[in-house]
Amino acid sequence: MLPPAFISLVYRDGGGVSFLMAFIFCLVAGITAWYPQRNEKGDLRAREGFLIVVLFWTVLASFSAIPLMLLETPNLSITDAFFESFSGLTTTGATILTQIDGLPHAVLWYRQQLQWLGGMGIIVLAVAILPMLGIGGMQLYRAETPGPVKDSKMTPRIADTAKHLWFIYVGLTVACTLSYWGAGMTMFDAICHAFSTIAIGGFSTHDLSMGYFQSPLINFICVFFLIIAGVNFALHFAVLNSKSLRAYFYDPEFKVFILIQLVLTLICFAVLMSYGIYQTGFEAFDQALFQAVSISTTAGFATTSFADWPTMLPILLIFASFIGGCAGSTGGGMKVVRVLLLYLQGVRELNKLVHPKAIFTIKLGKKALPNRVVEAIWGFFAAYAAVFVICMLLLLASGVDDITAFTAVAACLNNLGPGLGEVAANFAPLGDFSKWVLIVAMLFGRLEIFTLLVLFLPAFWRA
Amino acid sequence: MLPPAFISLVYRDGGGVSFLMAFIFCLVAGITAWYPQRNEKGDLRAREGFLIVVLFWTVLASFSAIPLMLLETPNLSITDAFFESFSGLTTTGATILTQIDGLPHAVLWYRQQLQWLGGMGIIVLAVAILPMLGIGGMQLYRAETPGPVKDSKMTPRIADTAKHLWFIYVGLTVACTLSYWGAGMTMFDAICHAFSTIAIGGFSTHDLSMGYFQSPLINFICVFFLIIAGVNFALHFAVLNSKSLRAYFYDPEFKVFILIQLVLTLICFAVLMSYGIYQTGFEAFDQALFQAVSISTTAGFATTSFADWPTMLPILLIFASFIGGCAGSTGGGMKVVRVLLLYLQGVRELNKLVHPKAIFTIKLGKKALPNRVVEAIWGFFAAYAAVFVICMLLLLASGVDDITAFTAVAACLNNLGPGLGEVAANFAPLGDFSKWVLIVAMLFGRLEIFTLLVLFLPAFWRA
Numbered sequence: 046m047l048p049p050a051f052i053s054l055v056y057r058d059g060g061g062v063s064f065l066m067a068f069i070f071c072l073v074a075g076i077t078a079w080y081p082q083r084n085e086k087g088d089l090r091a092r093e094g095f096l097i098v099v100l101f102w103t104v105l106a107s108f109s110a111i112p113l114m115l116l117e118t119p120n121l122s123i124t125d126a127f128f129e130s131f132s133g134l135t136t137t138g139a140t141i142l143t144q145i146d147g148l149p150h151a152v153l154w155y156r157q158q159l160q161w162l163g164g165m166g167i168i169v170l171a172v173a174i175l176p177m178l179g180i181g182g183m184q185l186y187r188a189e190t191p192g193p194v195k196d197s198k199m200t201p202r203i204a205d206t207a208k209h210l211w212f213i214y215v216g217l218t219v220a221c222t223l224s225y226w227g228a229g230m231t232m233f234d235a236i237c238h239a240f241s242t243i244a245i246g247g248f249s250t251h252d253l254s255m256g257y258f259q260s261p262l263i264n265f266i267c268v269f270f271l272i273i274a275g276v277n278f279a280l281h282f283a284v285l286n287s288k289s290l291r292a293y294f295y296d297p298e299f300k301v302f303i304l305i306q307l308v309l310t311l312i313c314f315a316v317l318m319s320y321g322i323y324q325t326g327f328e329a330f331d332q333a334l335f336q337a338v339s340i341s342t343t344a345g346f347a348t349t350s351f352a353d354w355p356t357m358l359p360i361l362l363i364f365a366s367f368i369g370g371c372a373g374s375t376g377g378g379m380k381v382v383r384v385l386l387l388y389l390q391g392v393r394e395l396n397k398l399v400h401p402k403a404i405f406t407i408k409l410g411k412k413a414l415p416n417r418v419v420e421a422i423w424g425f426f427a428a429y430a431a432v433f434v435i436c437m438l439l440l441l442a443s444g445v446d447d448i449t450a451f452t453a454v455a456a457c458l459n460n461l462g463p464g465l466g467e468v469a470a471n472f473a474p475l476g477d478f479s480k481w482v483l484i485v486a487m488l489f490g491r492l493e494i495f496t497l498l499v500l501f502l503p504a505f506w507r508a
Numbered sequence: 509m510l511p512p513a514f515i516s517l518v519y520r521d522g523g524g525v526s527f528l529m530a531f532i533f534c535l536v537a538g539i540t541a542w543y544p545q546r547n548e549k550g551d552l553r554a555r556e557g558f559l560i561v562v563l564f565w566t567v568l569a570s571f572s573a574i575p576l577m578l579l580e581t582p583n584l585s586i587t588d589a590f591f592e593s594f595s596g597l598t599t600t601g602a603t604i605l606t607q608i609d610g611l612p613h614a615v616l617w618y619r620q621q622l623q624w625l626g627g628m629g630i631i632v633l634a635v636a637i638l639p640m641l642g643i644g645g646m647q648l649y650r651a652e653t654p655g656p657v658k659d660s661k662m663t664p665r666i667a668d669t670a671k672h673l674w675f676i677y678v679g680l681t682v683a684c685t686l687s688y689w690g691a692g693m694t695m696f697d698a699i700c701h702a703f704s705t706i707a708i709g710g711f712s713t714h715d716l717s718m719g720y721f722q723s724p725l726i727n728f729i730c731v732f733f734l735i736i737a738g739v740n741f742a743l744h745f746a747v748l749n750s751k752s753l754r755a756y757f758y759d760p761e762f763k764v765f766i767l768i769q770l771v772l773t774l775i776c777f778a779v780l781m782s783y784g785i786y787q788t789g790f791e792a793f794d795q796a797l798f799q800a801v802s803i804s805t806t807a808g809f810a811t812t813s814f815a816d817w818p819t820m821l822p823i824l825l826i827f828a829s830f831i832g833g834c835a836g837s838t839g840g841g842m843k844v845v846r847v848l849l850l851y852l853q854g855v856r857e858l859n860k861l862v863h864p865k866a867i868f869t870i871k872l873g874k875k876a877l878p879n880r881v882v883e884a885i886w887g888f889f890a891a892y893a894a895v896f897v898i899c900m901l902l903l904l905a906s907g908v909d910d911i912t913a914f915t916a917v918a919a920c921l922n923n924l925g926p927g928l929g930e931v932a933a934n935f936a937p938l939g940d941f942s943k944w945v946l947i948v949a950m951l952f953g954r955l956e957i958f959t960l961l962v963l964f965l966p967a968f969w970r971a
């Protein structure tokens with residue numbers, strides 16, 4: 046909270062005081078909570094792991110909401126402050142703010158910084174913690190994929206893993222900032238958008254989002270870094286370590302991820318051309334590429350209102366956001382590797398029907414998958430669907446229309462950001478109850494359902 | 509096709525000739541196809557089983573479309589005739605007809621009879637054939653549930669099983685007819701509606717469907733027989749055989765099925781009361797019970813336009829139709845037992861997270877389930893979702909709006925009948941392309957996805 050206070054000082058546009066006050070409050074609260082326990086140490090058990098992850102995210106996001114509540118411009122309700130804070134830290138990027146361009150620089154910076162810090166948390170969560178906890182088949186990554194150290198095992202201690210990954214994360218942010226700046230953004234906008242690009246967050250400093258810049262070059266830079274940020278960071282580490290790009294092309298998830306982006310871009314381009322929505326083929330391609338990648342990686346940046354695109358394109362892209370980014374990336378959704386495994390299992394079922402006595406194993410690349418991983422992924426899929434249906438019914442019950450409810454829940458559960466219908470631009474039109482449901486949906490999505498769901502199990506508290 | 513020709517003779521309202529002509533055509537075509545193969549016999553292999561089931565349904569429904577094409581009133585296009593015929597035989601009950609009350613009696617009878625015959629086919633398919641083929645976990649029923657013979661194994665030969673089940677099916681139809689007749693329907697209406705009730709089809713002889721009769725007693729009779737028809741017919745057989753109702757209460761699927769009906773009715777009742785939609789509590793309860801059971805068993809009869817009910821009720825009931833009836837019933841959807849197993853597996857996953865080293869087995873009643881069955885059900889679930897998404901995108905691509913596309917596909921894939929939006933009353937507003945997509949969706953739903961999907965596998969044709 047100190048950087049936005051500093052920003053406020055630089056731009057002299059007010060709003061710095063609330064960040065300072067909130068900082069002092071958090072410092073005091075943090076020390077009070079930490080002080081009595083400062084001497085406790087010990088091994089973490091899985092059960093405590095879940096609790097710590099959930100508490101970490103909720104407490105951090107709740108504290109982060111404080112400066113937003115204290116602000117005078119914009120004057121946010123408690124619900125709205127929490128919504129914006131959770132949306133930032135979970136890198137969802139759904140906003141309740143309107144007229145963003147008029148906000149103080151400190152607030153703008155703060156929102157972008159929330160996303161960037163959220164992205165840092167997600168990387169460590171997804172690469173180091175969830176595989177340890179065995180969430181939704183992610184034990185797959187425990188020691189099996191190319192990891193940050195040479196013997197292809199993850200650095201055992203989380204802190205060490207985190208250091209390596211954050212190095213890549215910061216490096217990418219710097220590269221992205223410089224690219225945006227070089228392409229014509231102000232340094233402030235360049236840093237802010239690099240924050241939300243690498244975090245696949247989708248917050249912007251302008252109401253028109255990336256469309257404000259009207260620059261195909263900036264769009265392309267954004268697409269380039271979104272794709273990089275949508276790839277497993279452990280894979281990036283392996284590539285850096287081996288000093289060869291080969292690891293990318295051996296990774297099945299990476300290949301499918303790229304294929305999805307290509308297919309979506311081509312479908313969007315073909316439909317946009319046949320409906321003659323844009324003047325030139327180049328413009329149509331630019332928009333198709335940008336929106337396809339922005340929505341399907343769950344960034345949620347906009348250049349144009351894809352909600353107004355013809356026929357099935359809006360829903361197609363919303364559906365694509367269910368797939369989302371790769372595991373171990375800052376992207377949301379169910380993750381490419383899980384959908385890939387569901388597909389492989391589906392094909393195996395069909396093959397078993399034709400050859401009932403043959404034994405088929407599911408292979409990812411060259412490795413056969415243990416049944417345990419496949420089972421866990423099925424459980425994940427069903428739980429995802431169940432949480433989706435319940436959240437959507439709750440929104441409908443509070444009076445939201447069908448398409449808004451469907452896409453609002455998809456946008457928050459997939460950590461995407463914008464939806465269709467009433468929430469195509471922002472979430473301000475929704476009521477407080479709906480916003481709280483969506484806050485919970487964001488958290489469910491970001492914590493990969495099970496981390497949060499397990500806390501609802503009576504056995505969790507008994508054990 | 510002879511009964512409707514006869515009906516036409518009785519009511520002297522035209523339309524009989526086309527049924528006679530179509531009958532002669534089918535007779536000739538059938539003999540021509542059968543004659544060269546009349547001496548071939550041999551064991552059925554699984555692969556041939558799939559082909560026969562799919563061919564049986566498509567050929568029968570195509571032939572059944574012929575009289576509808578030949579009719580002068582209504583004058584149907586080829587697409588519409590196929591849609592109506594497939595909708596009838598798959599017991600979907602979606603119609604492209606408007607102003608049903610004015611149609612000749614022969615046509616009305618014919619549509620109801622299609623549903624009834626379709627129901628007969630489904631019972632045999634679901635109780636005897638799919639378990640043998642091992643579709644979507646239904647091998648579970650191969651020799652495990654209480655079956656029609658005393659040693660709790662299914663009568664091995666399909667023809668024998670069919671005879672027993674059809675006896676129950678015809679008996680229920682007679683009982684339902686007499687009840688409707690006693691409650692005030694004409695004998696024609698009573699038979700016609702008994703046909704579509706026991707088949708969980710949903711076709712009616714009136715535009716207002718069951719709402720035409722404005723009788724709570726008829727509504728209640730309909731609910732009663734829908735619930736009976738929504739239960740596994742093998743379970744009915746076991747009860748008849750043991751002359752005790754005990755088998756029902758030992759069956760986990762039955763218990764969950766009843767629970768779902770109760771919960772949905774209560775939710776609908778509570779919301780309808782709180783919004784004051786109906787004059788009296790009795791009327792609200794009558795409507796809540798009728799619509800909840802009618803939609804969630806996938807019958808699709810209407811008394812009132814539930815599409816206009818407040819808040820989440822329409823979508824809640826559409827979601828409930830995804831669960832549908834019990835396996836081995838005439839109901840559609842994914843079937844209660846599958847959803848129950850997905851739920852149990854989800855809970856097992858959560859328990860495994862808390863106790864990573866413990867071994868949990870999934871039990872249905874007192875029986876532990878083999879992993880093979882659970883896997884097959886997961887595959888079914890994913891394939892169901894994939895077919896749903898693809899059909900919905902195809903409808904959207906042809907220009908249908910979001911909510912219509914979503915509910916039209918749900919209504920056809922779940923063999924439900926009515927949707928929301930443009931297809932709340934009938935499917936006439938849709939284009940030909942959409943109708944063909946939905947015809948395929950009905951067939952996918954009725955053949956439990958895999959029976960049809962396996963034909964798309966190259967290995968199927970190579971083997």
Ligand SMILES: [K+]
Pocket residue numbers: 136137138245246247343344345460461462
């Ligand atoms: K996002």
Ligand SMILES: [K+]
Pocket residue numbers: 599600601708709710806807808923924925
């Ligand atoms: K139906």
